[in-house]
């Protein structure tokens with residue numbers, strides 16, 4: 001199996017679900033990153049030092065400082081924007097405040113603050129081409145945000161969630177174009193329909209995919225990303241999805 005060979009990785013929303021499993025599998029890899037920043041809103045205990053609430057800019061800035069001080073001059077190789085909230089609302093029940101709140105978490109998140117650390121990593125000695133081991137932003141998206149597919153509107157009435165993920169996809173696409181010259185890869189990944197708190201919300205029924213299986217696939221896909229696949233939208237099996 002191909003492995004992600006990044007020296008440093010930061011995962012948002014890593015206290016449960018897909019984020020937690022990403023951290024577990026990265027740490028258990030035969031070639032684990034030297035630094036894994038498993039961030040979450042409310043870290044507790046002596047080892048839980050990096051807090052990132054993705055709707056709180058001072059919290060993100062604090063995390064950037066903490067990460068920078070650990071990594072010294074080497075910068076951050078891989079940022080996985082995994083934290084997300086789902087929101088169910090039909091055309092009739094949707095509420096503008098809820099739309100904005102979901103947008104703040106799923107789209108704005110850590111969009112800007114970590115870029116200087118990623119740029120630093122991209123400039124590291126001997127690094128060429130685009131890859132997750134050099135410098136990359138991976139946004140965890142969903143098929144439900146694909147405008148091209150526009151899947152099951154009546155079965156998955158999630159206007160706030162779906163609109164926010166479509167917006168996140170556009171951000172990913174724009175970032176990929178803008179950051180390519182700086183040596184930073186960007187891609188969106190759909191993890192499948194996964195048995196997590198979010199994936200098993202009652203309204204949707206029973207998710208088929210175990211989180212271990214999804215994350216194994218995601219990490220294999222991340223390891224394979226290159227110049228040719230930056231700016232793409234892939235699922236956990238590496239299949240290309242329409243934006």
Ligand code: NDP
Nearest residue numbers: 013017018053054055082083084142193194196197198199
């Ligand atoms: P969970 O609901 O299990 O976990 C969501 C994570 O996001 C939690 O760690 C949560 O932290 C965190 N989070 C939410 N808001 C914030 C915030 N403001 N700041 C920091 N962390 C936050 O969901 P999954 O693990 O299933 O989802 C992970 C990602 O995968 C999401 O982006 C989701 O949209 C995407 N996805 C999931 C699918 C599935 O089937 N499960 C399908 C398609 C996409 P806290 O505990 O503090 O709330």
